[in-house]
Amino acid sequence: MRIRLKTLLLLVSPFVLLVAAAYWQWAIVGLPPLPHSFQPHLAAQPQGFPIWLRATHYVNFLFLILLIRSGLQILMDHPRLYWNVHCTPRTEWLRLTPIEVPRDRVWTAKKDSRYLSPWIGLPGRRHTVGMARHWHFLSALFWVVNGGVFVALLFGTEQWRRLVPTSWQIVPDAWAYFVHYATFHLPPEPDSFQHYNALQQLTYFIVVFILAPLAILSGPSMSPALTNRFQWYPRLPGNRQIGRSLHFLVMGAFVVFLVAHVTMVAVTGLARNMNHIVVGTNDTRAIGLYLGILGLAIVVVVNALAHWMAWKRPRFVQHASKTIVTPVMSVLLDRAVPQAEFSTEDISPFFWANGKLPIGDDWNTLAAHGFKDYRLKVSGLVENPVELSLDDLRRMNKKTQITLHHCIQGWSGIAQWGGLPLIDLVGLVRPKPEARAVVFYSFGEGAEGGRFYDSLSLENARHPQTLLAYEMNSESLPVLHGAPLRLRVENQLGFKMVKWIQAIEFIESARSVGKGEGGYNEDNEYFGELANI
Numbered sequence: 001m002r003i004r005l006k007t008l009l010l011l012v013s014p015f016v017l018l019v020a021a022a023y024w025q026w027a028i029v030g031l032p033p034l035p036h037s038f039q040p041h042l043a044a045q046p047q048g049f050p051i052w053l054r055a056t057h058y059v060n061f062l063f064l065i066l067l068i069r070s071g072l073q074i075l076m077d078h079p080r081l082y083w084n085v086h087c088t089p090r091t092e093w094l095r096l097t098p099i100e101v102p103r104d105r106v107w108t109a110k111k112d113s114r115y116l117s118p119w120i121g122l123p124g125r126r127h128t129v130g131m132a133r134h135w136h137f138l139s140a141l142f143w144v145v146n147g148g149v150f151v152a153l154l155f156g157t158e159q160w161r162r163l164v165p166t167s168w169q170i171v172p173d174a175w176a177y178f179v180h181y182a183t184f185h186l187p188p189e190p191d192s193f194q195h196y197n198a199l200q201q202l203t204y205f206i207v208v209f210i211l212a213p214l215a216i217l218s219g220p221s222m223s224p225a226l227t228n229r230f231q232w233y234p235r236l237p238g239n240r241q242i243g244r245s246l247h248f249l250v251m252g253a254f255v256v257f258l259v260a261h262v263t264m265v266a267v268t269g270l271a272r273n274m275n276h277i278v279v280g281t282n283d284t285r286a287i288g289l290y291l292g293i294l295g296l297a298i299v300v301v302v303n304a305l306a307h308w309m310a311w312k313r314p315r316f317v318q319h320a321s322k323t324i325v326t327p328v329m330s331v332l333l334d335r336a337v338p339q340a341e342f343s344t345e346d347i348s349p350f351f352w353a354n355g356k357l358p359i360g361d362d363w364n365t366l367a368a369h370g371f372k373d374y375r376l377k378v379s380g381l382v383e384n385p386v387e388l389s390l391d392d393l394r395r396m397n398k399k400t401q402i403t404l405h406h407c408i409q410g411w412s413g414i415a416q417w418g419g420l421p422l423i424d425l426v427g428l429v430r431p432k433p434e435a436r437a438v439v440f441y442s443f444g445e446g447a448e449g450g451r452f453y454d455s456l457s458l459e460n461a462r463h464p465q466t467l468l469a470y471e472m473n474s475e476s477l478p479v480l481h482g483a484p485l486r487l488r489v490e491n492q493l494g495f496k497m498v499k500w501i502q503a504i505e506f507i508e509s510a511r512s513v514g515k516g517e518g519g520y521n522e523d524n525e526y527f528g529e530l531a532n533i
């Protein structure tokens with residue numbers, strides 16, 4: 001693991017400075033007086049913790065743990081974080097792999113993925129990004145809904161007064177408490193059943209109203225459907241990789257909060273605090289603690305179950321995700337037609353690659369002769385099946401576009417692609433009314449053997465930025481990137497963009513190909529078929 005010194009300093013120096021200032025104040029002028037712990041105007045505040053608050057607090061914790069663990073698993077599939085959108089090797093600000101990208105041989109992004117202990121990651125081990133994403137998105141949906149219920153009820157009742165500061169006095173008051181904590185002088189606590197101390201209130205406010213929204217907003221900044229439609233969105237944080245880094249940093253902040261929060265709960269009267277948030281009473285019986293431990297055990301069991309399902313029933317998880325997540329993602333993201341373009345200065349100096357080069361004699365022979373004997377076979381449910389040479393394809397309509405590529409693993413890159421808009425081919429072959437999907441077969445094999453293929457809906461095939469590309473950055477498509485022909489579908493993740501295309505088939509439904517999940521990675525790595533985020 002390696003982190004850039006500058007970034008490390010940037011991240012920790014605010015904490016160090018604050019703690020140093022606290023010590024300095026204590027040493028020079030002594031501990032600041034604490035604000036009165038009982039303020040008459042607060043007496044009217046909500047007392048205690050209603051059941052909905054205790055329930056959403058617990059549900060939040062459960063899904064937060066699932067989100068963190070599956071998120072770390074996704075990160076380990078491309079264990080590098082960057083501030084630049086190109087993901088240029090050696091420019092990472094954080095690297096969670098000992099490996100420097102070799103310069104002398106092909107190093108695919110898939111090779112680069114790392115093992116993560118199943119104690120930390122969900123589901124753990126190496127290259128389990130497909131399953132990790134299902135758990136991440138399923139958890140994200142429930143977490144967001146739960147958060148929405150919490151915030152609605154917060155403002156629907158008087159409970160918001162606990163969390164939302166109504167005067168700037170909160171800042172000096174919180175600072176006074178901070179000086180006490182930072183110099184290890186535990187201050188007398190107000191009865192948090194009635195109200196929180198100023199630092200506590202400010203911290204909770206920041207977690208609920210800043211951290212959580214940041215987590216929610218930075219997530220979609222990684223979606224190809226969104227970023228390649230609304231180019232301004234990833235520009236809010238700066239670019240897509242800054243969005244990804246921010247998503248990670250917010251996770252880090254949640255972990256720091258979780259540790260500090262649990263510590264404070266323990267040292268400021270564990271039994272009473274547990275009763276507050278578990279059973280809603282203000283006494284020191286042990287019941288809250290016992291039920292809390294039971295709640296924790298349930299979280300552990302749910303996590304164990306999630307592992308078991310990921311390893312033993314992956315198809316079930318994939319289909320559950322398809323039933324629950326896919327409809328939401330298609331409502332949120334499928335209407336966007338990709339159109340974002342970049343300029344030539346934006347082109348990435350290095351473009352990560354994925355996939356296994358074809359090894360069959362058919363492709364080798366074609367490649368040896370510069371693909372002059374290549375024929376793209378387009379068949380299936382069409383009125384006019386065709387076989388086209390590269391020259392035929394070049395003579396048809398040509399479009400070039402400079403677009404941002406998103407791999408499911410997390411890396412991105414900008415390149416210029418030139419080729420035939422797929423919609424022109426669709427027009428040429430005239431699909432029959434029953435044709436709903438288009439399958440692309442590769443000369444290359446998938447990671448576990450067998451022909452690589454993937455499918456698109458006819459709708460995605462007709463998007464203006466869906467190309468059969470034979471050029472990359474104004475040159476013939478390099479072998480590594482899919483020569484002689486590859487797909488570009490800019491509202492989708494990279495795994496949908498079949499390289500080394502051999503044939504195209506129009507079919508009624510992708511259910512009839514391979515194992516019926518829509519593509520090689522969907523069949524074998526349990527990727528979600530809908531690849532718009």
Ligand SMILES: Nc1nc2c(c(=O)[nH]1)N[C@H]1C(S)=C(S)[C@@H](COP(=O)(O)O)O[C@H]1N2
Nearest residue numbers: 352353354355407442452481494495497499
């Ligand atoms: N035939 C084939 N095509 C493939 C793959 C593959 O493994 N085999 N990998 C996909 C994935 S996961 C990505 S991210 C892109 C990468 O394209 P690039 O190598 O040009 O960057 O190709 C896609 N097309």
Ligand SMILES: [Mo]
Nearest residue numbers: 407408494495
């Ligand atoms: Mo990918």
